[in-house]
Amino acid sequence: MRLVPYLIFIILTWGWRGAIGQEMEMVKVPAGWFTMGHDNRGPDQRPAHRVYLDEFEIGRHEVTNAQYYEFWRSTGKNPAANFPDSIGNWPERALDNPQHPVVGISWLDAVAYAKWVGGRLPTEAEWEKASSGPVDRLWPWGNSPNPFANSWNGSDQYDNTIAPVGSYPQGKSYYGAMDMAGNVWEWTRDWYSDVYYSYSGNRNPTGPAAGSWRVIRGGSWIDDLNRCTTTMRLHLYPTLKLSFVGFRVIRSIELTNPLDQSDKPPVTIPPE
């Protein structure tokens, strides 16, 4: 008997997940080439290379506490971690700060959420294009080191803690995505390799075939603005739940490019 309401709920709300997905505001990133990486910003960001991506839509904001709370309450799984001495425990902090990006979730939690809303995590390439735009930008808003992001000891309005999503409208990217620099690091779909750019494919690359760590992007409130650039790459074990790592969701074509998992030699950079 106890299962009856569940069943009714599942049947009648089958389309609801889509509705949640629609509530999530997305920005469109058109198909085309962009320059990924940079020759002078760090060894693992080399070489700058041209990459083609199909069209996709990415969350305008990082997934919020409120959105993740719905998922957690509906599934009863993937709770965020507790940080009683800093940002507080789950789910209380979600109720107190519904518009903060969700943190304390592992890569696996992020994947589960993305699947639940009918999306997935962005690849590194998708994340970087959404952040830097078709032309290379050091930060999502351009090349000037303005305080348009929540960073460590920055002259921004938040004092070394998380900010609600969308608190820096001037910091939006070329395509309109917010908080792609600072606030919280964001999980991406790809495994990390420090030399991946030397042999990656140039069409919808999906990262190395295997690895130990998943890539995180964008920097966070614990980082200096110089670490919040569009090309900065860091990595974490996918099981970690940290108070400064969140994610955003993407909707796109299925990733089926087998070339990107092969051991082919470096590619030639295509023309503009």
Added chain:
Amino acid sequence: MILPTYHFQIRLQVVCLLLSIFCSRQIIAEEMSSPDANDTACIAHLDRGVMLMFQGETEAAINQLERAAELDPNRHEIQYYLAMGYTETELWNSTIDATTKSLSIATDDIESLYLQAKSYFNLGEWEMAESKLKRVIEQDPFHARALKTSGQTQLKLRQFAQATQSLIKASELNPFSTVIQYYLGMSYLNRKMYQQAITQFEESIRLAPGYAQPYHGLGTAYLRLGQREKGQSAMAEFQRLQKSSAEYERLSRLTQVDPDNVEAWTDLAHVSMESFNYQLAIKIFRRCLQYEPQNVSHHLGLSRAFISLDQPVPARRALFRAIEISPNEPILYNTLGSTYAMQGDVAKAIGSFQRAAELDPTQPYYHLNLARLYQQIGEQSLMQQHYRTYEKLLAEQMEEGPE
């Protein structure tokens, strides 16, 4: 079957949602029971530890991670980050202990295995290092760091042909590493393949002109080929950089012992600039500015480091701060002009160089810069005018001699 209207469906959904929440509260409460205090404390220490690692506070990070490991010794991630902290502080035996624990929990964690191999390498246990590195490369043939360390280990074991193979693979994966190119050169040098060695040493120097070792390799290769002049020239450059490197080591130790010694930090920044290590110079100049935010020389040094890395925008930002502090310093306007010139903004560049020349009419090089810019935009008469001024001032300076 009668399909419900949209509004009816919504109402029904709400009712069912409330009903299901009510009925399942107990189940959810059980399923979502909060984790125990130990686990929460462990995650908090791990969180803090990784945060501190990200912020470069390695010793504080180790402290947090050790506390996390005490609370939960069965999480390989904690052992790995602990090992990373030990590696950064060159505690090789502690790294081996932590990675051994990590690998006992996650046997296929190649990053723990790699750190362990690196520790054995640094302890001079070449065979042990090589056996671990082989396992890393077996699991991940694209692990460039393991291939590089394997090449270095094989050089130590005098397995020169194997070293060449490992380092060629490493350089294919990471063609931007000066260290890999250098060791590849060394493998050729030991195999008496001098031309190939010269190519690799030259590539290594091209990638990092301030790295001393490749000059020694290059000099040796030329001398063995009987090209005495080229060999001696490379050796002289090696000695110059070695001297600079020794000075760098001395200053590094000094700043470690006395981290508030701004003078030592300043000298260290200048040595870094001299040895072409601009990224490091940026870090050190920033550190200097934490101590002396009003020091114009630090801002200028920072801007020069950015210019050397072809980054005019942050260079200009540093200069604007310097000009705010000292608005009549000609060198600041001259450097500002260079940043505009780098981006092709000739009008602003001319304005800046002119300001510099106004503030110090005796400095010939401001006029040379102006002459070059006027030449660029086809203003021949202005170009000649400034070039003549440059020559005149230069001649005057030479007559006066050094102060």
